[in-house]
Amino acid sequence: MRLGLVIDLDVCVGCHACAVSCKQWNASGTTGALTDYDPYGAEPSGVWFNRIRHFEVGTYPESKTINFPMSCMHCEDADCVTVCPTGASYKRAEDGIVLVDQRKCMGCNYCSWACPYGARELDRESGTMKKCTLCVDRIYDQEIPVEERQPACVLTCPAHARMFGDFDDQQSAVSRAVRERGGYQLLPELGYNPTNHYLPVRKHKPIETEGLGKPGFKERLKGLANRVVKI
Amino acid sequence: MHPAFSVIFFTVTSGAGLGLFALLYLVDVFKLGGGVSPDQVLSIGILSLIMVAAGLMSSVFHLANPVNAWRAFSRYRTSWLSREGVFAMAFYPFAMLYIGFTAWDASYFDTSRKLAGAVGLLLAWITIFSTGMIYGCLKTIRQWNTPLVPLNYLLLGHMSGAMILLAMTAGSEGMNNALRGIVLMLLVVAAAMKGVYYYWIGYPRAMGSTINTATGFTRAKVKILDQGHTHGTFLTQEFGYQVSRQLTWLLKAVVFAAAFVLPILLLAGVLGGASAGGAVALVLFGLVVERWLFFAEARHVINLFHGAQRC
Ligand code: SF4
Ligand code: SF4
Numbered sequence: 019m020r021l022g023l024v025i026d027l028d029v030c031v032g033c034h035a036c037a038v039s040c041k042q043w044n045a046s047g048t049t050g051a052l053t054d055y056d057p058y059g060a061e062p063s064g065v066w067f068n069r070i071r072h073f074e075v076g077t078y079p080e081s082k083t084i085n086f087p088m089s090c091m092h093c094e095d096a097d098c099v100t101v102c103p104t105g106a107s108y109k110r111a112e113d114g115i116v117l118v119d120q121r122k123c124m125g126c127n128y129c130s131w132a133c134p135y136g137a138r139e140l141d142r143e144s145g146t147m148k149k150c151t152l153c154v155d156r157i158y159d160q161e162i163p164v165e166e167r168q169p170a171c172v173l174t175c176p177a178h179a180r181m182f183g184d185f186d187d188q189q190s191a192v193s194r195a196v197r198e199r200g201g202y203q204l205l206p207e208l209g210y211n212p213t214n215h216y217l218p219v220r221k222h223k224p225i226e227t228e229g230l231g232k233p234g235f236k237e238r239l240k241g242l243a244n245r246v247v248k249i
Numbered sequence: 250m251h252p253a254f255s256v257i258f259f260t261v262t263s264g265a266g267l268g269l270f271a272l273l274y275l276v277d278v279f280k281l282g283g284g285v286s287p288d289q290v291l292s293i294g295i296l297s298l299i300m301v302a303a304g305l306m307s308s309v310f311h312l313a314n315p316v317n318a319w320r321a322f323s324r325y326r327t328s329w330l331s332r333e334g335v336f337a338m339a340f341y342p343f344a345m346l347y348i349g350f351t352a353w354d355a356s357y358f359d360t361s362r363k364l365a366g367a368v369g370l371l372l373a374w375i376t377i378f379s380t381g382m383i384y385g386c387l388k389t390i391r392q393w394n395t396p397l398v399p400l401n402y403l404l405l406g407h408m409s410g411a412m413i414l415l416a417m418t419a420g421s422e423g424m425n426n427a428l429r430g431i432v433l434m435l436l437v438v439a440a441a442m443k444g445v446y447y448y449w450i451g452y453p454r455a456m457g458s459t460i461n462t463a464t465g466f467t468r469a470k471v472k473i474l475d476q477g478h479t480h481g482t483f484l485t486q487e488f489g490y491q492v493s494r495q496l497t498w499l500l501k502a503v504v505f506a507a508a509f510v511l512p513i514l515l516l517a518g519v520l521g522g523a524s525a526g527g528a529v530a531l532v533l534f535g536l537v538v539e540r541w542l543f544f545a546e547a548r549h550v551i552n553l554f555h556g557a558q559r560c
Binding site: 034056061062063065066069070071072073074075076077080083084086088097099100101102103104105106122123124125126127128130131132133134135136139140142144145146202203204205206207208209210216218 | 250312314315316317318320321323324327328329330331383387388456462463465466469472473474476477478479480481482487488549550551553554
């Protein structure tokens with residue numbers, strides 16, 4: 019098995035709900051707590067497994083806002099694991115999930131230097147490295163209904179921009195989405211072979227805004243109503 | 250990268266200590282300039298061991314959870330950081346055997362003495378190389394991911410070590426003349442290689458990572474609108490550090506003046522009464538600035554996700 023996420027950049031609305039539910043679940047999860055520093059002060063900061071950035075692609079007026087959630091990509095060739103001197107960082111053979119053993123980590127930060135995707139953050143309180151666990155403490159839980167055995171971020175996404183599944187299975191929803199929508203990896207030139215894939219923006223027909231012809235009766239009525247309201 | 254003082258001190262001090270041991274052994278076995286006395290081997294050897302130990306201790310201060318530091322010796326099969334620790338530890342017994350046999354002055358054990366020293370020398374070299382590879386192996390930082398990095402560490406370690414050896418043996422005339430030539434040569438070669446390194450990192454590689462390869466939008470201009478956090482994060486603290494171009498030029502001038510040019514002039518006697526002690530102080534100061542720049546100039550690819558166009 020090779021578990022990971024697919025993130026649909028065409029659909030993500032940038033609401034940060036995945037990051038919030040991630041924090042909520044993982045604060046009491048296997049590598050919790052996710053310490054906050056100065057949470058109600060002027061300079062709030064803290065440990066997060068999932069961060070959303072916002073980019074503008076293209077130049078106005080041919081531009082588009084892209085919301086960009088990022089968490090650990092559970093890379094196939096994960097240098098973060100290779101460089102770890104203590105053996106605290108490891109990649110599970112059975113499902114490819116990359117984890118940090120909190121009892122072994124010495125807090126040297128070296129793995130975070132080796133990670134291109136900013137997925138690892140040191141917790142100053144515990145002195146150990148923390149990162150996305152792909153909700154390993156939830157996806158195998160036999161006590162909860164099958165449809166809830168998914169990472170918290172995937173369950174919570176209101177736009178259904180996130181998918182979870184097995185990339186080794188050619189017929190899984192994630193494999194199919196990557197195949198059909200041209201899913202891609204970030205920074206492929208570095209050779210980490212990340213498991214998580216991103217779906218590009220679909221090609222939409224632009225919505226006409228100009229030269230739409232003479233307004234009909236309905237539009238004229240609306241215009242009249244608007245003028246009345248303004249007076 | 251955020252330049253952490255503990256790591257700067259660690260790399261400069263242990264590099265110089267290992268270089269000092271290497272030069273001491275070579276001068277001793279090849280009897281350069283008449284060789285060194287057993288007493289000198291004892292005092293200089295112990296100084297080199299103390300320097301290496303001080304460096305390693307300071308690197309422990311860099312850890313957020315030092316109780317697990319002992320585990321760092323376990324992953325030498327994949328991690329250069331682990332290898333560095335393992336080789337440094339392996340260096341100690343051989344270096345101590347060599348120093349001990351020499352101080353004891355038992356000619357009966359001369360072969361064992363030289364053999365122990367040779368193994369120590371080899372391990373000293375491998376240790377400095379490993380220190381360089383800790384940085385050199387990271388694909389995420391263009392400025393470090395080059396063979397010039399371990400080469401620079403080797404050259405600068407030997408250069409500063411040779412300088413210290415020269416200062417410690419200043420009393421003997423023949424020694425002085427032989428060593429002076431070696432130190433001068435090391436200074437020139439190390440300066441040239443540092444120059445090559447600064448030239449190399451000065452220009453982004455054609456195939457390097459950009460904000461386009463980072464986001465996958467390779468056919469249009471991409472710019473950051475919002476980094477998504479209110480205040481700084483671990484990522485901005487650790488990787489967001491930036492120095493102005495003017496300051497890097499100024500500091501590079503300081504590095505070349507303090508670590509290379511002034512010591513060369515001092516040793517060549519151009520500046521009058523050559524004091525090797527002053528040259529040592531200059532070199533070490535220059536190397537601290539050099540190491541600070543080494544970190545400050547390194548740009549991690551995570552900065553692309555925070556809006557940098559290229560790294
Ligand atoms: S995203 Fe970073 S932390 Fe996650 S597996 Fe890849 S290199 Fe390691
Ligand atoms: S911070 Fe912890 S997990 Fe990361 S490399 Fe160091 S010991 Fe390994």
